[in-house]
Amino acid sequence: MSLYENIKQKIYFRLEEALKKAKETGELDFKEVPEYVLEEPRERQHGDLATNLAMVLAKQAKKAPRDIAKVLIAHLNTDDTWIASSEIAGPGFINFRLNPGWLLEVIPEVMKQKERYGAVNIGQGEKVQVEFVSANPTGLLHMGNARGAALGDSLASLLAMAGYEVCREFYINDAGNQIYNFALSLEARYLQQLGYDVPFPEAGYHGEDLIATVKRIIDRDGDKYVSMEEDARRDYLVRFALEEKIAGIKETLEKFGVVYDVWFSEQSLHDSGYVQDTIKELEKKGYIYEKEGALWFKSTLFGDEKDEVVVRKNGVPTYFAADIAYHRHKFSRGFQRVINIWGADHHGHVARMKGAMQALGINPDSLQVILMQMVRLIQNGEVVRMSKRSGQYITLEDLIDEVGKDAARFFFIQRDPDSTVEFDLDLAKSQSADNPVYYIQYAHARLCSIMRQAKEMGYELNVEPSLEQLRLLTSQEERDLLKKMADFPGEIAVAAKMAEPHRIARYALDFASLFHTFYNSHRVLVDDEQLRTARLSLIISVKQVLANAIRILGVSAPEKM
RNA sequence: GCGCCUGUAGCUCAGCUGGAUAGAGCAUCUGCCUUCUAAGCAGGUUGUCGGGAGUUCGAAUCUCUCCAGGCGCGCCA
Numbered sequence: 353m354s355l356y357e358n359i360k361q362k363i364y365f366r367l368e369e370a371l372k373k374a375k376e377t378g379e380l381d382f383k384e385v386p387e388y389v390l391e392e393p394r395e396r397q398h399g400d401l402a403t404n405l406a407m408v409l410a411k412q413a414k415k416a417p418r419d420i421a422k423v424l425i426a427h428l429n430t431d432d433t434w435i436a437s438s439e440i441a442g443p444g445f446i447n448f449r450l451n452p453g454w455l456l457e458v459i460p461e462v463m464k465q466k467e468r469y470g471a472v473n474i475g476q477g478e479k480v481q482v483e484f485v486s487a488n489p490t491g492l493l494h495m496g497n498a499r500g501a502a503l504g505d506s507l508a509s510l511l512a513m514a515g516y517e518v519c520r521e522f523y524i525n526d527a528g529n530q531i532y533n534f535a536l537s538l539e540a541r542y543l544q545q546l547g548y549d550v551p552f553p554e555a556g557y558h559g560e561d562l563i564a565t566v567k568r569i570i571d572r573d574g575d576k577y578v579s580m581e582e583d584a585r586r587d588y589l590v591r592f593a594l595e596e597k598i599a600g601i602k603e604t605l606e607k608f609g610v611v612y613d614v615w616f617s618e619q620s621l622h623d624s625g626y627v628q629d630t631i632k633e634l635e636k637k638g639y640i641y642e643k644e645g646a647l648w649f650k651s652t653l654f655g656d657e658k659d660e661v662v663v664r665k666n667g668v669p670t671y672f673a674a675d676i677a678y679h680r681h682k683f684s685r686g687f688q689r690v691i692n693i694w695g696a697d698h699h700g701h702v703a704r705m706k707g708a709m710q711a712l713g714i715n716p717d718s719l720q721v722i723l724m725q726m727v728r729l730i731q732n733g734e735v736v737r738m739s740k741r742s743g744q745y746i747t748l749e750d751l752i753d754e755v756g757k758d759a760a761r762f763f764f765i766q767r768d769p770d771s772t773v774e775f776d777l778d779l780a781k782s783q784s785a786d787n788p789v790y791y792i793q794y795a796h797a798r799l800c801s802i803m804r805q806a807k808e809m810g811y812e813l814n815v816e817p818s819l820e821q822l823r824l825l826t827s828q829e830e831r832d833l834l835k836k837m838a839d840f841p842g843e844i845a846v847a848a849k850m851a852e853p854h855r856i857a858r859y860a861l862d863f864a865s866l867f868h869t870f871y872n873s874h875r876v877l878v879d880d881e882q883l884r885t886a887r888l889s890l891i892i893s894v895k896q897v898l899a900n901a902i903r904i905l906g907v908s909a910p911e912k913m
Numbered sequence: 914g915c916g917c918c919u920g921u922a923g924c925u926c927a928g929c930u931g932g933a934u935a936g937a938g939c940a941u942c943u944g945c946c947u948u949c950u951a952a953g954c955a956g957g958u959u960g961u962c963g964g965g966a967g968u969u970c971g972a973a974u975c976u977c978u979c980c981a982g983g984c985g986c987g988c989c990a
Contacts, residue, residue: 698990
């Protein structure tokens with residue numbers, strides 16, 4: 353438990369004690385203690401911690417909140433809590449001012465835990481899988497995938513920091529109709545490149561990248577597939593293209609700072625018979641019926657708007673069937689919690705997938721789907737429709753090249769998944785130097801610079817500050833930094849619990865700002881050895897905490913800028 | 914038509930398990946480099962929190978309704 357949580361815990365306990373005593377003496381009458389909070393007030397003048405306990409109790413106790421507060425304070429034992437003073441404020445808040453000493457403990461704590469500082473254990477080693485991006489391997493990664501990549505990767509890092517055992521997974525849609533279309537498109541491009549006048553399939557993939565792929569096939573194998581039988585030809589072309597596409601996707605994601613633990617093939621589920629087996633399992637449990645020659649899953653039993661086809665009239669299982677099998681497979685691998693990051697356009701899929709899990713006897717709540725809203729790409733002031741089929745899109749590769757990995761990742765992580773984001777590439781390019789990520793990185797570089805100079809001046813960086821030295825950190829700027837560092841584990845806990853990595857982006861930004869303020873008002877490398885040691889220990893800690901936050905965002909922490 | 918998401922400063926967005934005076938970046942204006950990185954700091958300007966009604970001691974936050982935008986409602990994925 354973090355220092356901060358420790359203190360809060362104790363005060364909570366003492367508040368409960370005070371309530372009990374007040375009830376015993378008959379000063380307060382209530383049946384049940386309602387939900388109340390003990391939190392840091394927004395306004396500094398309202399103290400370090402505040403509780404609304406007296407206000408939420410007003411109804412039951414039939415007393416004015418301020419009077420209740422008075423009684424509570426009278427009975428509150430503040431020994432050993434760091435509480436320096438308690439006062440009643442506003443409509444009935446109880447504000448506590450803490451003895452500043454508690455904050456000093458944060459520095460030794462950070463120095464001890466180093467890159468682990470901030471880690472909490474709300475996950476308790478639970479196995480959780482985060483599946484994200486899972487883009488079709490028929491084309492290149494686009495802006496929506498970029499958002500998913502940034503979000504999913506940061507969420508995974510965040511959960512790892514919160515005590516979960518995390519697995520990052522990419523589901524490869526290497527089966528089904530789209531692959532057939534892909535094959536037809538490849539075939540047409542192949543023949544066209546070799547001078548044959550063949551039409552391009554209407555539903556084909558128009559991307560330029562397909563032509564490049566086909567050219568490489570020709571470089572390697574020439575026209576040997578022209579005379580081949582249709583099926584075999586398509587099979588060769590697809591196999592070559594898929595391998596190349598997936599390798600490319602992997603490479604691009606790695607450039608974006610995302611490394612997966614597992615790449616899971618949809619085709620493998622068909623090959624192993626797992627899809628069929630899953631359908632049979634559902635059938636056995638009575639959730640499948642036949643209508644108009646197709647097999648349907650009774651998803652309406654689970655709140656879906658209508659039932660869904662799992663096996664087509666032609667005998668081919670649908671994508672949905674494979675996806676059910678895939679999710680069943682996930683849970684069979686021992687994940688207690690499975691998180692999917694999907695685009696909002698897949699939202700209709702959520703209810704039936706959860707329903708399918710329930711039908712299979714899996715707790716649907718252990719599957720969590722995070723929907724992220726669309727990325728609207730703006731160019732020349734107009735919305736550009738992105739589509740793989742039309743071949744018109746800005747790729748993740750373009751984004752990394754033109755905007756930069758750090759700026760791009762931060763742009764996405766900063767935002768709540770629920771908000772539709774507008775991405776104006778021209779603006780992003782011209783403003784990439786204004787991206788707030790540099791503000792954070794600059795703080796880190798400055799911290800490193802101070803430490804470099806301290807070293808040059810022959811100062812010890814392995815400081816172990818004494819309490820007397822730490823007590824010299826009395827300025828508002830120093831206290832704000834200490835406070836923010838003490839908050840970090842709590843921020844991790846909340847962000848992980850809510851699966852909201854964008855909170856960490858906000859934290860890093862606020863923290864960097866506090867540091868810049870400090871930097872401009874105090875010098876670290878002063879002549880006074882005592883103060884210098886104290887401040888050095890402070891900035892060593894600040895750098896550590898900042899680096900820990902940045903690491904979760906998947907952004908680099910440069911030593912120089 | 915039904916379902917989900919969104920509407921907060923000129924722009925891009927935080928804040929939304931209700932809390933005391935609604936925030937940040939960009940833009941704009943004024944100061945600050947003989948001292949550890951000015952990619953920085955300090956300060957000024959900027960709001961019918963889409964409209965309305967309700968619940969509450971208290972609403973940007975919860976409920977209802979209306980308006981506007983996005984997405985979905987395939988034997989596509």
